[in-house]
Every structure is written in structure tokens, then in C-alpha cells.
Amino acid sequence: MSEEVTSKKIEVLNTTKIFGKNHKRAAQLLSEGKSKGEILKATGATVGVKNASFDVFEGEIFVIMGLSGSGKSTLVRLLNRLIDPTMGKILLDGEDIVQMNKEQLRQVRRKKIGMVFQNFALFPHKTILENTEYGLEIQGVAKEERKAKATESLRLVGLAGYEDQFPKQLSGGMQQRVGLARALANGPDILLMDEAFSALDPLIRKDMQDELLQLHHDMGKTIIFITHDLDEALRIGDRIALMKDGEIVQIGTPEEILMSPSNKYVERFVEDVDLSKVLTAGHIMKKADTVQVDRGPRVALRLMERLSISSIYVVDKGNRLIGAVTAQDAVQASESGKTLEEVLITDLSVVPPETVLTDLFDIVSTATIPVAVIDESKKIQGIIIRGALIGALAGDDQFINSDGTVDSVEEKDAEVALHE
Amino acid sequence: MNNLLPRLPFADWIDEGVDWLVTTFGTVFDSIADVLAGIVEGAVDGLDMVPSIILAVLFALLAWLISTRRIALFSLVGLLFIDYLGYWHPMLQMLALVLTSVVIALVIGIPIGIWGSQQAMARKVINPVLDLMQTMPAFVYLLPAIFFFNIGVVPGVVASVIFSMPPTIRLTMLGIEQVPKDLIEATEAFGSTTWQRLIKVQIPLAKPTIMAGVNQSIMLSLSMVVIASMVGAPGLGEEVYRAVTQLKTGVGFETGLSIVIVAIILDRITQHAGKKKQGGNTL
Numbered sequence: 001m002s003e004e005v006t007s008k009k010i011e012v013l014n015t016t017k018i019f020g021k022n023h024k025r026a027a028q029l030l031s032e033g034k035s036k037g038e039i040l041k042a043t044g045a046t047v048g049v050k051n052a053s054f055d056v057f058e059g060e061i062f063v064i065m066g067l068s069g070s071g072k073s074t075l076v077r078l079l080n081r082l083i084d085p086t087m088g089k090i091l092l093d094g095e096d097i098v099q100m101n102k103e104q105l106r107q108v109r110r111k112k113i114g115m116v117f118q119n120f121a122l123f124p125h126k127t128i129l130e131n132t133e134y135g136l137e138i139q140g141v142a143k144e145e146r147k148a149k150a151t152e153s154l155r156l157v158g159l160a161g162y163e164d165q166f167p168k169q170l171s172g173g174m175q176q177r178v179g180l181a182r183a184l185a186n187g188p189d190i191l192l193m194d195e196a197f198s199a200l201d202p203l204i205r206k207d208m209q210d211e212l213l214q215l216h217h218d219m220g221k222t223i224i225f226i227t228h229d230l231d232e233a234l235r236i237g238d239r240i241a242l243m244k245d246g247e248i249v250q251i252g253t254p255e256e257i258l259m260s261p262s263n264k265y266v267e268r269f270v271e272d273v274d275l276s277k278v279l280t281a282g283h284i285m286k287k288a289d290t291v292q293v294d295r296g297p298r299v300a301l302r303l304m305e306r307l308s309i310s311s312i313y314v315v316d317k318g319n320r321l322i323g324a325v326t327a328q329d330a331v332q333a334s335e336s337g338k339t340l341e342e343v344l345i346t347d348l349s350v351v352p353p354e355t356v357l358t359d360l361f362d363i364v365s366t367a368t369i370p371v372a373v374i375d376e377s378k379k380i381q382g383i384i385i386r387g388a389l390i391g392a393l394a395g396d397d398q399f400i401n402s403d404g405t406v407d408s409v410e411e412k413d414a415e416v417a418l419h420e
Numbered sequence: 421m422n423n424l425l426p427r428l429p430f431a432d433w434i435d436e437g438v439d440w441l442v443t444t445f446g447t448v449f450d451s452i453a454d455v456l457a458g459i460v461e462g463a464v465d466g467l468d469m470v471p472s473i474i475l476a477v478l479f480a481l482l483a484w485l486i487s488t489r490r491i492a493l494f495s496l497v498g499l500l501f502i503d504y505l506g507y508w509h510p511m512l513q514m515l516a517l518v519l520t521s522v523v524i525a526l527v528i529g530i531p532i533g534i535w536g537s538q539q540a541m542a543r544k545v546i547n548p549v550l551d552l553m554q555t556m557p558a559f560v561y562l563l564p565a566i567f568f569f570n571i572g573v574v575p576g577v578v579a580s581v582i583f584s585m586p587p588t589i590r591l592t593m594l595g596i597e598q599v600p601k602d603l604i605e606a607t608e609a610f611g612s613t614t615w616q617r618l619i620k621v622q623i624p625l626a627k628p629t630i631m632a633g634v635n636q637s638i639m640l641s642l643s644m645v646v647i648a649s650m651v652g653a654p655g656l657g658e659e660v661y662r663a664v665t666q667l668k669t670g671v672g673f674e675t676g677l678s679i680v681i682v683a684i685i686l687d688r689i690t691q692h693a694g695k696k697k698q699g700g701n702t703l
Binding site: 080082105106107108109110113114115117118119121122123124125134135137138139182186192 | 600602603605606607608609610611612613616620621624625
């Protein structure tokens with residue numbers, strides 16, 4: 001995703017929020033490098049967000065993650081100034097919202113930013129349709145038009161037919177769909193989602209994540225998503241900012257966060273991640289030993305002997321996988337003068353590199369020949385051996401390729417040629 | 421002790437203040453008195469033109485519309501019983517006094533409550549004033565009320581307004597403040613103006629609490645009718661007062677019971693008005 005986007009939608013520059021009366025003194029202490037705890041002791045002021053700087057690109061899902069009290073909810077509220085920052089700049093499409101007057105800010109909230117809340121925050125005295133219409137109603141949009149937009153928005157989230165119900169009559173998941181529809185009805189560029197799915201049970205939550213991803217794919221909004229759940233962050237985030245004690249400790253793609261935690265805190269945070277859902281075939285594959293098909297069975301046999309393996313992948317000149325051959329078959333072929341092609345096993349298990357480990361278990365457990373990882377052009381990327389799969393699940397770094405690729409297999413070929 | 425500090429003549433100051441108000445704004449108070457007396461007496465005259473049975477039935481229908489059939493039935497029987505006892509006219513006079521006081525209390529009190537809910541500073545001023553209004557013995561302000569508005573129904577109305585307004589103000593403030601914070605955030609996040617937030621979300625959600633305040637105001641206003649009768653306000657209160665001063669225990673109970681019947685009717689009807697119409701909330 002991130003390669004496609006170019007323009008910065010939101011730029012947050014050195015933004016700080018200090019709660020409490022004595023915030024000037026606290027700001028000074030902060031600039032002297034005092035910790036949150038020391039400042040609280042000295043001034044009674046609480047540092048909510050400390051010197052946050054980041055960019056959110058147009059069309060991405062930017063996740064802000066942290067435990068409760070880490071300042072993530074404060075940070076997201078700075079973006080539409082539900083909370084005013086103490087210091088710093090927040091540029092929205094290049095305009096500093098911190099400098100805006102009330103009316104300008106109201107227009108930004110009405111047109112550009114929609115918000116979805118943790119506990120839904122639906123108006124209990126209004127019907128689902130009236131709730132969804134709210135943003136348009138306060139802008140003075142004509143009744144027919146806002147009804148049409150709200151109905152469409154409800155349809156998008158799968159709630160057509162519930163227009164005349166009241167929020168209390170719906171389940172949590174459905175209520176949050178209304179929350180989402182209400183935010184979408186205004187047609188904002190940016191959606192702020194504050195722990196939007198945290199109050200939902202796990203199954204509903206997963207559905208909602210899927211639907212959000214689908215909506216995001218269809219509508220291309222910029223989404224800033226707050227969560228305390230790393231699995232959720234990894235699942236939906238294009239990029240993740242990890243917060244601790246009001247500070248952003250690391251910003252990166254899910255993979256960067258997982259594979260190269262910038263400090264002990266991030267490391268601890270990610271250590272409990274269900275690796276089988278995050279790591280992919282690309283992460284655990286090993287270099288594949290291959291032989292070009294026109295080399296013949298003797299070369300294949302010799303390679304297998306040297307590497308002490310019982311089967312080898314056979315590729316064409318373009319390094320595209322065409323099959324595999326076992327040592328037994330190779331012996332037979334060389335004795336009876338057959339070509340490699342004639343003894344080729346072609347019904348191999350192959351997977352693309354982005355397959356997550358959960359989906360690999362079954363294939364790997366039943367395959368007699370190690371599973372091959374191939375790209376779209378059928379070029380072989382690597383193979384998966386059972387030991388690496390188990391080792392990676394145990395979190396053992398030696399089995400995990402940090403960048404998701406292995407060195408090209410071509411040099412292996414060169415090596416083989418030399419041996420001949 | 422007395423000699424350590426000079427005794428400040430607070431009482432004299434207040435007397436002088438009242439005198440000054442009466443002489444300076446006499447005409448203003450007179451016209452206010454005329455208007456109020458006109459409203460109350462007009463209401464009584466209007467109600468008097470309707471035969472008691474028809475009025476009782478109309479009341480019962482109103483009760484049915486707003487609350488339940490049981491309360492409608494109680495209203496019908498109760499009102500006819502008052503008529504049977506012969507207190508119909510004083511009852512109407514009392515009703516006019518109470519309703520006028522309550523309407524004035526609401527018209528002034530609800531906006532003050534809304535104002536107080538929006539500004540912490542306003543709340544700091546309003547709360548002690550409300551304490552004063554509720555605890556200052558009614559007789560104390562009844563006296564200057566007579567200076568301002570003469571004897572009659574008007575000082576009665578004024579005393580009732582003062583005594584009955586605090587719950588409406590307090591419960592309006594409470595109701596609005598109790599609207600969950602995340603709903604307020606939602607209104608803000610969508611770009612509502614303060615006014616839109618109040619009208620579309622806070623006040624509708626505060627309505628049951630505000631109605632509880634209205635209910636309390638009506639009850640307090642009813643409890644003032646006997647005191648109001650001491651400054652010449654007519655009605656059931658006057659009947660009670662007379663019965664008590666003439667040591668007529670039986671008549672006292674009859675009239676007292678009539679007040680109770682009216683109180684129960686008004687209480688049940690207003691309680692229901694607060695509970696109804698909350699859509700999904702009842703589920």
C-alpha cells in the first residue's frame with residue numbers, strides 16, 4: 001500500500017499535550033528532558049502526548065497503538081482538536097488546524113474528518129437513520145438529500161432495513177456499524193477510529209476488521225485507527241505508530257515493528273504476537289536447491305548426493321519451477337537412459353511467499369517433498385522445511401528472514417556448474 | 421463581645437433598600453402585579469365558565485392522554501369529589517395560582533438551568549442563590565412582596581415562584597450535565613455549534629430529569645398555597661387557613677384532602693410526561 005501513496009494528508013509536528021494548570025512549567029521541564037513521572041511530581045501536570053511527530057499519507061490506514069494510558073486516545077483527539085494541543089503544529093492538507101478559529105475548525109470537522117468512538121456514542125433518542133443523518137443535519141443539508149446519503153451510508157455498512165430502529169435495539173456490532181455509517185455519511189476524507197472495535201467480541205471484531213478493509217479498499221479514505229490490540233494493528237495497519245507514556249516509540253510497517261523492534265519496550269510488546277498469523281512463507285523459506293532440466297539425471301543425482309538430500313527441484317532456464325525429481329527416480333533414469341523430464345514429479349505443493357504460517361501447516365505436514373515457494377512468474381523463491389516452520393513459531397530468529405526474501409538461488413547453480 | 425466589633429445595621433440597610441426599590445420602581449412593580457393578577461384571575465374566570473363535570477372529564481381525558489387510564493379514573497373521581505364537597509371554586513383559584521407560578525418558574529428556571537450547565541462560573545453564582553431561595557423562610561420574603569405587589573394573589577405567586585423554581589434549575593443543570601461525555605464528544609466531532617448540541621442532543625436526553633424538576637416545582641408550589649393565602653391569595657389554601665384559625669378540624673381536613681387530591685393528579689401526570697417518549701430506552 002505505502003508505495004502507492006505519495007501525498008501527506010496529515011502532518012503532526014512536535015505536538016505536545018500537557019493536562020493541568022501548570023502546563024507552562026511542565027513544558028519547560030519537558031524540554032529539559034524530564035520524564036512524565038518527574039513532571040507530575042514537580043508540577044502536578046500530566047503529559048498526555050509528548051513531542052509527537054509523524055505523517056499520515058493519503059489513503060493509508062495508520063494505526064496508533066499503545067496500552068491504556070499511553071496517550072493514544074489523546075493523540076487522536078488532537079487531530080480534530082477535541083483536545084487542544086499545548087504545543088506543536090498539526091497540518092491537515094497543509095493547513096495548521098491548531099491556528100484555526102472556531103468556525104474554521106467546525107468546517108473541518110463537518111467536511112473533512114469523521115470519527116468513530118469506542119462505545120459507539122450513538123444518540124439513544126434518535127433512530128438509526130436520524131443518527132446517521134446527524135452530521136448532515138447540523139450542516140443544514142435538505143431533508144431529502146441527507147436521507148438519501150444516510151440511507152446509502154447505512155447500506156454500505158450492511159444495515160439497510162434498520163433505519164427506523166433505535167440504537168438500543170441493535171447488537172454491539174451493529175451499533176458500531178451505525179457509528180461507522182454516521183461518520184461516512186458526511187463524506188469525509190479522513191476517518192478517526194478510536195478503539196472502534198475494542199468493545200466488540202472477537203468474532204464480530206474480525207468481521208468488522210474485514211469489512212473496514214473492504215470499505216477502505218473501495219473508498220480509499222485515510223483512516224487513523226487507535227487500538228491497544230497488536231493483532232488488530234498488524235491485521236489492518238499499513239503503518240503502525242507504537243506509543244508508550246505519551247511518546248511514539250516506533251513508527252513502521254507491521255513487518256518492521258515485528259522484525260526489528262526499535263527498543264526493549266516494542267520487543268516486549270510484540271513477543272506475545274501470534275507469529276503464525278503474521279509470519280509468511282517468505283519469512284521462513286530456505287534457499288532452494290535446484291537443477292536445470294537440461295542438465296540431465298546424472299547431474300541431479302550428483303547434486304543430491306553432495307547436498308545429502310533425497311529429492312531436488314527441477315527448473316527451466318528462466319529458473320521457473322517445472323517439477324522435482326527424487327534420488328531413486330534419478331538413478332533409474334540414468335540407468336535406463338531416460339531424460340529428467342520423463343521422471344519428473346509435477347504435482348508439487350507450491351505456495352506464494354505471502355502465505356501466512358497458519359495456512360502452511362496442513363500443506364507442509366502432508367507434503368513428501370518440501371513445499372516450494374514461488375512468485376507470480378513461477379520462479380522459485382525458496383523452500384519450506386518443517387524444522388524452520390517450527391523454529392519460526394518458537395520465535396527463533398535464526399529461522400526468520402528479516403526482509404522476507406532469501407538470496408537468489410542462482411549462485412547455487414554456478415556452484416554446481418563448478419563442481420561438474 | 422458586642423463591643424469588640426461595631427454592630428452593622430444590616431436590617432436598616434435592607435429596609436432602606438426595599439424602600440428605595442418601592443419608590444423608584446413602584447410603577448414597574450404595579451404593572452407586573454396587574455399583569456400577574458390579570459393572568460390568574462382570567463384563568464379562574466375562564467375555568468369557571470365551564471361546568472364542573474365537563475372540566476373534570478376534560479382533566480381525566482388529559483390524564484389519560486399523558487399517562488394511564490388508572491390515573492385518568494382517579495382524576496375524574498377525585499375532582500368530582502372536590503366538587504361534591506363544595507370546594508370547586510377555591511380549587512380552581514388554587515390551580516390557577518399554582519399553574520401560573522409553575523409556568524413562570526419554568527420560563528425563568530429552565531433557561532437559567534441551561535446557562536448553568538454550560539458555564540462553570542454561572543454555576544458558582546447560581547447554586548448559592550438557589551440555596552438561599554430554598555432555605556430562607558417564606559415569610560421573610562412574603563413581607564417585601566407585599567410592599568412591592570400589595571395584598572392579594574400576586575405576592576402569593578411571587579412567593580411560590582421563588583420557592584418552587586430551584587428544583588427546576590437544579591435538575592435542568594443535572595440532566596444536561598449527565599448526558600454521557602462520549603455523546604458530547606460525538607456532537608463536537610461532527611462540528612455542532614453549542615446551540616445544536618443543546619437542542620438536538622443534550623436537552624432531549626435531559627428531558628426526563630428536567631421533567632422530574634418540573635414535577636418537584638409543582639409539588640413545592642402546591643405546598644406554598646397555605647402560606648400564600650396569608651397574604652391574601654384566594655383558593656383552597658385560604659380555606660385551610662380559615663379553618664385552622666377558627667379551629668375547625670373537620671373542615672381543615674376536607675380542604676387539606678382536596679389539596680392532596682389535586683397534588684396527586686398533577687404529580688402522576690407530570691411524572692408520566694417525563695417517562696414517556698424515550699423510544700429505544702424503554703427496551
